[in-house]
């Protein structure tokens with residue numbers, strides 16, 4: 001099952017569906033117990049709990065209530081707890097009484113020496129940045145911050161990180177992940193999901209991410225009856241004689257991603273074959289031979305020839321991926337793809353997205369990518385640190401790259417080759433896009449090892465990453481029976 005991320009409204013609906021558990025405070029007690037468990041684990045791992053000092057920053061709502069009940073548990077374990085109340089008149093009364101009753105102290109500011117700070121300014125009820133008074137409390141905090149539900153100052157639904165916001169070492173959330181846990185993952189630190197006994201309903205048009213196990217399970221591998229054709233032949237249209245780089249990278253990525261056949265069309269045919277002799281490369285589309293999917297666009301130019309190729313390919317009934325220059329051509333004439341019934345995947349970066357949609361992506365990335373996918377009636381993959389893939393029906397798959405090393409020239413060409421070969425193997429465009437983004441991100445991490453990389457290094461890491469994924473998730477290959 002993909003991991004689902006909920007909007008604040010969906011979280012509230014799921015909480016309300018628990019009835020008594022919400023009304024009688026059971027959910028909050030469970031949430032608090034989860035926060036306390038995580039904090040105790042952190043303190044234990046760094047020298048023990050007794051006598052350690054924890055600061056709590058408490059806002060006006062139930063998020064503060066969670067932390068105060070957690071503070072009461074910590075205080076009973078001998079942790080010295082000090083709480084700063086940002087809204088003393090509206091602090092959660094039950095939580096405050098429990099905190100005081102367990103020996104927790106109320107202070108005007110965080111003590112000079114604390115071992116850990118709990119951020120309970122706001123949870124899913126928060127809007128906008130941290131207020132200046134809250135930001136002042138966090139200024140100068142250098143110890144790890146454990147965020148209750150979410151790092152305050154980050155929008156729960158859009159993941160927008162406001163200027164004044166918390167950067168958490170750990171985020172403890174309850175019952176289900178919220179959108180921001182994917183969309184603003186780099187600010188959440190390690191995310192711990194605590195079971196509080198609420199069951200979110202599945203929303204088909206929600207936000208999801210694929211686990212590594214799912215990516216491994218869906219990755220096309222040849223079966224006993226397969227040959228080079230049955231696994232899907234991808235046709236790459238990219239690059240030019242003068243600029244062969246995109247052609248070589250996209251073709252190489254297609255060769256690396258699946259063991260089906262790769263065809264190439266373009267004036268860089270000779271250069272492609274010199275790097276990858278297994279590619280069947282021709283200059284003209286008319287000579288290309290049969291493919292099961294096309295991946296068109298990187299470095300192909302934006303002139304009449306590109307338009308002709310796109311017209312021909314998009315008029316057919318095969319799956320098509322369009323990237324880079326191909327997107328620039330489509331932006332001039334969106335009817336080339338609008339309403340196309342065969343699987344279609346557009347893979348813009350933010351600039352290409354703006355050209356296609358007529359407006360910048362804006363703060364609400366899921367909404368923007370959903371709107372473009374719905375408008376054109378095709379699947380759209382918006383590149384970025386958090387890649388989002390939206391279907392026309394509004395389902396979105398996200399992938400946090402875990403690093404930004406893939407922000408390098410040519411990395412997009414590699415993604416095109418990977419996703420194109422997955423389309424040729426028959427994966428649905430959103431799954432092809434999400435799986436490709438995941439392997440691409442893992443390849444960047446593996447290639448980098450902490451140092452800058454170019455796209456060639458990323459490409460070289462694609463195969464070992466696929467191998468590791470499959471081995472780690474039960475996809476190891478069989479053996480040869482002898483004798």
Ligand SMILES: NC(=O)C1=CN([C@@H]2O[C@H](COP(=O)(O)OP(=O)(O)OC[C@H]3O[C@@H](n4cnc5c(N)ncnc54)[C@H](O)[C@@H]3O)[C@@H](O)[C@H]2O)[C@@H](O)CC1
Pocket residue numbers: 015022025027028029031032059060061062063064066121122123124125126127128129130131134148149153174
């Ligand atoms: N309802 C429940 O029983 C449960 C709620 N839970 C917790 O409750 C949270 C939601 O509680 P609430 O709905 O009370 O909302 P929050 O506690 O997230 O915050 C709402 C309050 O903060 C104020 N506020 C909004 N933005 C602000 C900002 N930028 N700076 C300062 N104050 C701001 C609002 O005026 C409001 O008073 C969840 O995130 C979760 O932590 C959990 O305990 C699970 C169970």
Ligand SMILES: [K+]
Pocket residue numbers: 063119120121122123147148149150151152
């Ligand atoms: K918080």
